[in-house]
Amino acid sequence: MHAMTRTVVVTDSTACLAPGVAEARGITVIPLQVVIGAHVYDEGTEGASPEAVAAALKAFTPVSTSRPNPAAVLEVYRELAEAGAEQIVSVHLSADMSGTYESCQLAARQAPVPVTTVDSRQVGAATGYAALAAQDVVDAGGDAEAAAAAARARSAASRSLFYVDTLEYLRRGGRIGAAAAVLGGALSVKPLLEIRDGRVASLEKVRTANRALARLEDLLVQAAGSTPVDICIAHLANPSRAEALTTRLTERLADNLEGREVHCTEVGAVLGAHVGPGMLAGVLAPRL
Missing domain, CATH: 3.30.1180.10 (Hypothetical Protein Tm841; Chain: A;domain 3)
Known part of the structure; x- marks a missing residue:
């Protein structure tokens, strides 16, 4: 029997997936960066917290954000491939709001396994729900194409x-x-x-x-x-x-x-x- 194609869903830290949900569902999360004053942090519990950002904004400390660069995304795709992923579905926040999707497209071209990128045209939890829809399809045995289609359909309806x-x-x-x-x-x-x-x-x-x-x-x-x-x-x-x-x-x-x-x-x-x-x-x- 041929083993089922192992498809892994990837999203980014703006998707607002509840702590533990991404891990439990097997979704990989790529962090965006937050620059507070002179310091650069990864978004997330270990790095930049919402509280830190709110406090900085209130204190007029300069705050900016940056996308993950293509090399960092490629590194994630490579690690997943080494761990056994045969296909990757990468679901991200609107390309009109961030360069994250573009970074993923550039990384996908050099990835060792096929990567299907999805521009959710959304931000926040709507992107997260799209990633979860993709994971539902993967869990049910669907391929990357079907998973990406489910993510696009759900984000369009959100x-x-x-x-x-x-x-x-x-x-x-x-x-x-x-x-x-x-x-x-x-x-x-x-x-x-x-x-x-x-x-x-x-x-x-x-x-x-x-x-x-x-x-x-x-x-x-x-x-x-x-x-x-x-x-x-x-x-x-x-x-x-x-x-x-x-x-x-x-x-x-x-x-x-x-x-x-x-x-x-x-x-x-x-x-x-x-x-x-x-x-x-x-x-x-x-x-x-």
Whole structure:
């Protein structure tokens, strides 16, 4: 009997996979880097924490982020091949928001085994859910092509909505995209944003933070419809509001969740650096 092709799913540290989930599912996570002041850290529990980033932003310490370079990605692909991987599916955050996907494409050309790269056109947990969809296919015996297709389908069907206290951090990082229109002298307005076509886009303008959060909740419920979904609530330095939103959605979307928990987490250091303290996001991923 020919052994089943061993396919390994790879993603990056912006995918917000819960601690232990990546390990338990056999997903390899490539870290992005965060530069705080003069120091470079890998994103993650061992390196740059969301708390460190929030504190630095509040203290006006320069914070920037950088993609993993192609050589570092190639090293990961090589190690996986040496450990027995025969195919790799590499699922990453939107190429319009980061050079990570490009690094993976460049590394894939030199990798010792075939690598299928997937631009999720998403950021944060929506990328993580796409990687998990790929892993589900692999676990069921599917090949790299089928796994990549599942990741693309799930990320395309996902909604990422978020509220920021201020557009200042997105503007500083040059990540504001189509949402720049909101800036027209309206910095007092609380913007609701979404990821649309791989970029940050303006969704609605609301007057107060409370109103924004109520609207975020309603929009997520609306987006869920009657479909089974996974939901992640992510925040930066805004735990009480994140927990309140988690509780409300757990009640309102009980049927859609089918007994699964709403995952509530602090957003990683890289995304945190671009959205700033106070950010609250809701990611809704249909279970296809």
